Amino acid sequence: MLYRVHGAREGGMAGLGRADRDLVGLTVLALLLQGPRHTYDMQRQIVDTHKDFVTGLPRSMYHAVTRLSRDGLITAVETTRDAGRPERTLYRLTDAGRDELRARVRRLLRTPDPDTTVFVAALSYLGCLPVAEACDALERRAEALAASADGIRAQLDRLGGALPRLLLIEAEYELARVAGERDWVRALLADLRGGALSWPEDLAALLPTTSIPGEPPMS
Template sequence: MARRADLVGLTVLALLTVRASHPYELHRLIVDTHKDYVTGLPRSLYHAVERLTADELIAPVETVREGRRPERTVYEITDEGRRELATRLRTLLETPGPDRRTFTAAVSLVGVLPPADALQSLRTRAATLEGMLAGADGHLGAMRESGLPDLLMIELDYERTLTAAELDWVRALVARLESGRLDWSSTTDPELLAKVLGER
């Protein structure tokens, strides 16, 4: 994606794949599940809902009122919203970028993708990270050979270390997926969502 990733909108789309909800419910779920990459709540959430509605990625389905509370509009994800969500998620999973929060968000929501799609995207990311690591090693080697002191290369060494650690983690996640040790079914379970929200 050329533009900055809309992590709030991405999260709203992902949560609405589980069940239709109103913004207050979505806010509670984001907080209760520690989606800390989502910032600016609650304003950012309401803005995201407006944008997604205007883009026809979500649609209002009903208005509810509980007791004396104000009316709340319940939204559901559209078919176009599901396609957009899958595209955005695959892009964030496959493409390393300078903002590491985007990958945190993508792995936080990866359960909405079919396992095969997630696995392919993570393999693509691993291959890209391998290339980045080889490039960093070559760059550092050339700088050392030129006689530059290590202190002038310390930030490159730091970035190389972060890339290597991410690659190790992604490879381990791929191995868990390939072996079937990572349970995929529970992430889209409406009963789990109700439990998190404290409903019965």
């Protein structure tokens, strides 16, 4: 295309960093929030719950565990070896890891990004935050999306008389996408504030500890 519309930059907020895009690491932190786990157990949980934004398993999982352990966000509890099975290390979340998890989820929730996968991941772990923090992050996202939609609309209005519509179709699509996400986030906020979306006090209730019925076990 000859023209590309650039919307408002997320209400002036800084964009996401490289660590924020580490969705494998984010997932490890979130799973360990439920309690200590082996790497294999975390991998099985990812497959069972269809966290499709986690890619490159199992190698990416082991790399993430190495990084998080090096940074003091998780720590090894014990290493065991059952007869006929490889050695397995049990990991737990540190206090720093718990803080980092909440900070990452907040940033992913509040900051619109062209890669929608990061928002999908943040929504997957929405329950890692207290309701008030989740609402605050989503409100900031809605505001940023509204500002972006206004910016795109203003450019379309300004250029509509100067350029043929054929060159602005992608901008129309982007406006529809951004405005649609803004409306969806606002509806989710209404559900949170109105109590329509339940929030379990026990985080362990958010994810099953066994395979989903009807799903084949992980080989």
